[in-house]
Amino acid sequence: MLVADTFANAQEYSEQAIKVMKQRAIPSTPSNFTIWYDYVSGKNPHLTTAINDIISGDGLFSAEVSNELYTNFYLTDKQQSENIHEAGDKLQKTLKHVIEQISEAGSDTENYGEKIASLAIDISETISGQEGSTSLKDFVAEIVRETATITEKNRALQGQLQQSSNEISSLQQNLEKVRTESLTDALTQIGNRKHFDNKLIEETKSSIEENSELCLLLMDIDHFKKFNDTYGHRVGDEVLKVVARMIKSAVKGQDTPARYGGEEFTCILPNTSLHDAASLADQIREKISKQVLKNKKTGQGFGRITLSIGVSKYVREEPLEGFVQRADEALYRAKDQGRNRVIKEIS
Incomplete structure (x- = not known):
């Protein structure tokens, strides 16, 4: 089940599922995400077989085909739907925590870089004109460059995690909307x-x-x-x-x-x-x-x-x-x- 996935696995499966849906022009609805998450993770052999049969045929995943897959493999299982919702909530909270840690680490790295750069200037001024000063300057400059590279990578990682968190949050909101709609009478807008x-x-x-x-x-x-x-x-x-x-x-x-x-x-x-x-x-x-x-x-x-x-x-x-x-x-x-x-x- 989704709830048993580690953070790293869940992140990988989510990205793969979204990528496959984009390649096949499949709308990123909660039900479609559920289908393709399980497909790329290989957790449901019967679902995998059914999808592979479609791919080997016309390869088209129309709304009707997707709805049929979801109905056959998930709709009869109420607990599965609840597990998906719970997993989405846990994954979102985990991502938020990781982003906070990365943000803090990135801030520390930026401070470190600024300090190294400042020290480089001080050292350059102190040893200016002394023997061996050029190699020492080059050494310090290299530290500054490497620190800048690390800082930039942290920024990129933070941005990627934030984007993934936003996508998971959107999927969770859509799932909640679907759950609410499934319990609401379409005509009168009260409970069904x-x-x-x-x-x-x-x-x-x-x-x-x-x-x-x-x-x-x-x-x-x-x-x-x-x-x-x-x-x-x-x-x-x-x-x-x-x-x-x-x-x-x-x-x-x-x-x-x-x-x-x-x-x-x-x-x-x-x-x-x-x-x-x-x-x-x-x-x-x-x-x-x-x-x-x-x-x-x-x-x-x-x-x-x-x-x-x-x-x-x-x-x-x-x-x-x-x-x-x-x-x-x-x-x-x-x-x-x-x-x-x-x-x-x-x-």
Whole structure:
């Protein structure tokens, strides 16, 4: 794995990977960097075989080919993605430390050079006219030249390390962006189902460790199909965006709103009682029900948006399926009882 590489190896593999990607006109995205880092390091024999087969064929690494490679060898392995991110962070910190040391060493060398040059002048003046003075001057001058050469090499090394550090930092930022995007619903810009699943596991563990209350809201837009069928999918998309925005604005920083799927939304509420969770759900429901969607150009109204909401409370160490199912059952009771209402789980 990347985390097992020494600093020298990681630096070498990174430079080789970037060089190969440039030669083949492959974009330096985090996923492509991952593929080619492992290829040049020889750590993944199956990946190496697959890439060599492509090279021996048409040799083209289109976006589709690269995506297929990444999907086949990495996307199913969550830990691999986390390891790459961790390795990038460690490598960046290591580079920063080395650069600081090189900078300090370079500063010392420059000071040394200046002192040698000053001594050379003093010695030249002192021994001027004495026997053997020419060879001594030449000797001192040679020391000055060698010192200047060392100083220049240190400057070049420092510059190369800084450039490598910047490239690694950029790759790490891109990787973080990809990770964030993978957990965000593209349409509504709140958490997606994957983000919800991850946070639910995390929050239930915290609830057990801290012996704190944890509640869940499961929300469904009433008669959502009507918006799509009557006004088109663009209006339906706007309805989803409005609901997501209103939910997000109503919750606290510790809460996790997410799009559960289709026209369903959810919100994880740590440190919240069932009573308070139901109160918050009713505030969200009422706030959204007051929204009237209109066509900005024509003024045409698209009707009100209403939500049916189910609320459940986590029972210590229960299966997560039961926690979600109780919220889902409460949601369907809200639908059966006329919609546009909040129903708590049956205790």
